[in-house]
Amino acid sequence: xxxxxxxxxxxxxxxxxxxxxxxxxxxxxxxxxxxxxxxxxxxxxxxxxxxxxxxxxxxxxxxxxxxxxxxxxxxxxxxxxxxxxxxxxxxxxxxxxxxxxxxxxxxxxxxxxxxxxxxxxxxxxxxxxxxxxxxxxxxxxxxxxxxxxxxxxxxxxxxxxxxxxxxxxxxxxxxxxxxxxxxxxxxxxxxxxxxxxxxxxxxxxxxxxxxxxxxxxxxxxxxxxxxxxxxxxxxxxxx
Amino acid sequence: xxxxxxxxxxxxxxxxxxxxxxxxxxxxxxxxxxxxxxxxxxxxxxxxxxxxxxxxxxxxxxxxxxxxxxxxxxxxxxxxxxxxxxxxxxxxxxxxxxxxxxxxxxxxxxxxxxxxxxxxxxxxxxxxxxxxxxxxxxxxxxxxxxxxxxxxxxxxxxxxxxxxxxxxxxxxxxxxxxxxxxxxxxxxxxxxxxxxxxxxxxxxxxxxxxxxxxxxxxxxxxxxxxxxxxxxxxxxxxx
DNA sequence: CGTCAGATTGAGCAGCTTCAACGTATGTGG
DNA sequence: CCACATACGTTGAAGCTGCTCAATCTGACG
Numbered sequence: 001x002x003x004x005x006x007x008x009x010x011x012x013x014x015x016x017x018x019x020x021x022x023x024x025x026x027x028x029x030x031x032x033x034x035x036x037x038x039x040x041x042x043x044x045x046x047x048x049x050x051x052x053x054x055x056x057x058x059x060x061x062x063x064x065x066x067x068x069x070x071x072x073x074x075x076x077x078x079x080x081x082x083x084x085x086x087x088x089x090x091x092x093x094x095x096x097x098x099x100x101x102x103x104x105x106x107x108x109x110x111x112x113x114x115x116x117x118x119x120x121x122x123x124x125x126x127x128x129x130x131x132x133x134x135x136x137x138x139x140x141x142x143x144x145x146x147x148x149x150x151x152x153x154x155x156x157x158x159x160x161x162x163x164x165x166x167x168x169x170x171x172x173x174x175x176x177x178x179x180x181x182x183x184x185x186x187x188x189x190x191x192x193x194x195x196x197x198x199x200x201x202x203x204x205x206x207x208x209x210x211x212x213x214x215x216x217x218x219x220x221x222x223x224x225x226x227x228x229x230x231x232x233x234x235x236x237x238x239x
Numbered sequence: 240x241x242x243x244x245x246x247x248x249x250x251x252x253x254x255x256x257x258x259x260x261x262x263x264x265x266x267x268x269x270x271x272x273x274x275x276x277x278x279x280x281x282x283x284x285x286x287x288x289x290x291x292x293x294x295x296x297x298x299x300x301x302x303x304x305x306x307x308x309x310x311x312x313x314x315x316x317x318x319x320x321x322x323x324x325x326x327x328x329x330x331x332x333x334x335x336x337x338x339x340x341x342x343x344x345x346x347x348x349x350x351x352x353x354x355x356x357x358x359x360x361x362x363x364x365x366x367x368x369x370x371x372x373x374x375x376x377x378x379x380x381x382x383x384x385x386x387x388x389x390x391x392x393x394x395x396x397x398x399x400x401x402x403x404x405x406x407x408x409x410x411x412x413x414x415x416x417x418x419x420x421x422x423x424x425x426x427x428x429x430x431x432x433x434x435x436x437x438x439x440x441x442x443x444x445x446x447x448x449x450x451x452x453x454x455x456x457x458x459x460x461x462x463x464x465x466x467x468x469x470x471x472x473x474x475x476x477x478x
Numbered sequence: 479c480g481t482c483a484g485a486t487t488g489a490g491c492a493g494c495t496t497c498a499a500c501g502t503a504t505g506t507g508g
Numbered sequence: 509c510c511a512c513a514t515a516c517g518t519t520g521a522a523g524c525t526g527c528t529c530a531a532t533c534t535g536a537c538g
Contacts, residue, residue, distance in 0.1 A: 059375070061375070061376075061379045063379075063383060063465055064465070067383045068383070069378060069379035069382040069383045071375040071378045071379060072375075083368045083371065083372075086361055086364060086365040086368055086478050087365065087368055087369075087372065087472055088472070088474075088476050088478070089469060089472075091372055091375075091376075091469045091470040092375060111361075114357045114360060114361055115357045118353045118354045118357075118360075121353060121357075121360065122325055122350075122353055125325060125364050125367070126325040126326065128364070128367065128368060128371065129322045129325055129326055129367060130326075131371060132322065132367065132370060132371040132374060133322075133326065133330055135371060135374035135375060135378060136298070136300070136310040136311075136330075136331060136374060137300075137330075138378055139308060139310045139374060139377055139378060139381065140300045140302075140308035140310060142378065142381045142382060142426065143308040143381060143423075143425070143426025144302060144306045144307070144308045144426065184382075186382070187381060187382025187383060226302055226303070230328060230330045231330040233326055233327070233328075235327075237327050239325050239327070
């Protein structure tokens, strides 16, 4: 089984065989987290980071009044809390949206990598930088796009990210989120998510049955969502 | 003149004298950027990164229709485009909001640091991770807080960040933004920014005259903005 | 004194939320 | 195998938050 993180990093720059071996060896164990359980809790000070091998996860914050905002959706190959190796205290939770297979990597091992493998360190750093770029893109979408455009933008992004790790099947991806979870992701109410989706289906932009989301008109979808993929850094460069 | 980046990093972990010397030596030159000029342009592929020594800057994206979203406000000590050392192509612009003194650090020098100074590298990495944490916090504020709460949250954050680099004067900070720029930051219209500010002044939360913003009631301001500073990582730890 | 950027105010309206009901599929215990 | 529970999606109506457009005010500056 190929580590999907290797696949992901190789979209950014070449990895040496030695570096691949180091990444494989970094995994201390693999665990399974059930849907709707936290992979990491807010407030925790973990000594390990979690690499998602399979399934969908979400970073989220909850306010006192129960309102929730999802700040990231993670898929296979995503290091959901790599940052925590340096940040120390989790300022948000990470939730399994579906059953998840998670590779556990001790912080001590990551520290060893930073001491001994500068190029690999830079690629892991880049990995967190792309997360940051995605956050910025979500900020602009949230602040300046309509609900429909925001939704279209989100779908475009997720599609490309899944494709990058070989998890898109033609024009179809798995989107195992409820409309309520989508609302928490986009900052919308469940009711409005429902109406926006109906509109997009009627417009012939997407089909969404069960978990399977099909992009029917990529060109128009990117145009509606004002989507440009530069920020995902999906190009080979020396880094 | 002490490099404000040193000040900032020392809020996270101790720096050795050697590391401080390396940071000082990394600066190839200092330049001045006028207000309303780009420090870095969107689409550029720079070979240097910019460290803000003085002044205020903003990261921003612009849509075809002219709508703008500011995704970060930067102050003294902020490495406004450190990420670009690995990301290569700027997916957003960085604008000087006031006249800025900027220290220029060649990417080659940063690469050298990553090869030779793992601990310093981790602190620079952390620096970009805190940027990411701030982005996430802004996302939740944008998605789930009212305009007033969002504004309060923003002021609390900026206040603590300026205090961390010694740029707060008691309860007063410099906030050299127009209401239009504040709107682009919070995702609001200029008109609504104006009304929210009047409300907050009437409530006795803040005073804002010219560039000087004074926090009149910190406790209530944090409560209105549902502000908790964990995400800023302002604690000494071994990293 | 005129000009200009930025702040303020008013009026009308659109987008999205809230509340509440109902529909539909899937699962579960008796 | 039915009765019921549960989770999720869909629909309608009413209302609020924040937007747009447009005018006016204010202070700084040449």
